[in-house]
């Protein structure tokens with residue numbers, strides 16, 4: 581059955597962004613109900629949300645023209661998660677103190693599901709100790725917050741108070757709805773992205789890894805209740821909430837941080853595309869062009885997966901392999917040589933598999949045989965990998 585997400589919309593210049601939020605949640609397969617504050621209707625018409633959700637958009641508590649159910653109570657019961665986005669300073673003050681003077685705040689007070697607040701306001705309003713105290717009070721009652729961003733605000737000021745990104749808000753909703761938390765109390769260490777090996781102050785050697793697979797695994801592990809540490813090479817992805825992220829550049833940096841976190845971990849997923857070679861010397865100054873005479877001598881980098889495989893005691897290790905020929909034989913050899921518990925192998929030549937895209941097509945190599953998986957999104961695959969890793 582579809583999960584119901586109730587979105588409370590209040591009156592901010594960011595109100596228009598809640599339309600995209602509602603639309604994206606519906607595309608993700610959620611049943612979405614919207615309740616607006618009366619002031620929010622100055623910014624957007626309820627019809628906009630009704631057209632998207634195929635439900636009535638609620639504004640007034642005493643509007644009884646449509647049906648005679650006690651709407652705030654039935655909506656509160658139906659809600660699996662309730663998010664107020666954008667949340668004004670006013671609504672935060674109200675919900676912190678149990679005020680229930682309109683449909684939105686009445687339903688919010690009557691709801692027992694997880695409650696999330698995504699504030700949007702001028703920096704001075706946000707940093708005002710009264711707002712900060714109200715937020716602390718909300719947190720003490722178990723409500724969670726999607727923190728606003730820093731940036732140029734509609735009022736022309738620059739500072740903290742911009743509504744969080746849509747993806748971050750959806751992430752928070754997904755996380756709140758995750759019922760099973762099999763990784764609760766477990767520590768998961770994940771590497772992601774490429775490494776960058778400097779040649780001189782200007783040039784480097786790297787690869788096409790986007791980091792999407794590693795980030796998807798970090799997000800899934802976090803949603804399943806784990807304490808997640810992500811060692812990330814340089815990527816173009818948003819920082820994940822609730823994930824301890826360490827940003828690194830070179831294979832050497834990555835090895836250092838993986839080794840440092842490894843002893844305390846239960847599960848390790850090496851999804852990063854670590855450079856196998858690095859320049860023997862990094863030039864202090866930009867290397868000058870010399871026709872046909874520039875040669876860069878390379879040396880091998882440390883094999884992090886092999887090191888972790890040798891050192892492991894109770895940890896379960898998942899490696900990744902990207903092959904272009906003799907895919908399964910090469911992967912099987914890597915699985916054994918590196919002492920992995922699970923190896924995810926993708927064939928760069930298969931459509932939908934590999935580096936930059938949002939999907940992947942992989943085979944899982946385990947002691948008891950191979951398991952070929954269908955083409956699926958990296959988000960979905962992340963859960964499958966973690967499920968297998970807990971079984972091996």
Ligand SMILES: Cc1cc2nc3c(=O)[nH]c(=O)nc-3n(C[C@H](O)[C@H](O)[C@H](O)COP(=O)(O)O)c2cc1C
Pocket residue numbers: 589590591592593594617618619620667668669670671700701702705
């Ligand atoms: C153009 C405009 C933009 C506003 N933007 C915000 C905002 O981003 N955050 C906020 O807390 N209040 C903002 N306000 C003030 C709120 O609309 C006002 O406090 C209102 O009473 C809140 O009502 P509500 O919480 O019931 O929607 C804005 C007001 C106007 C006129």
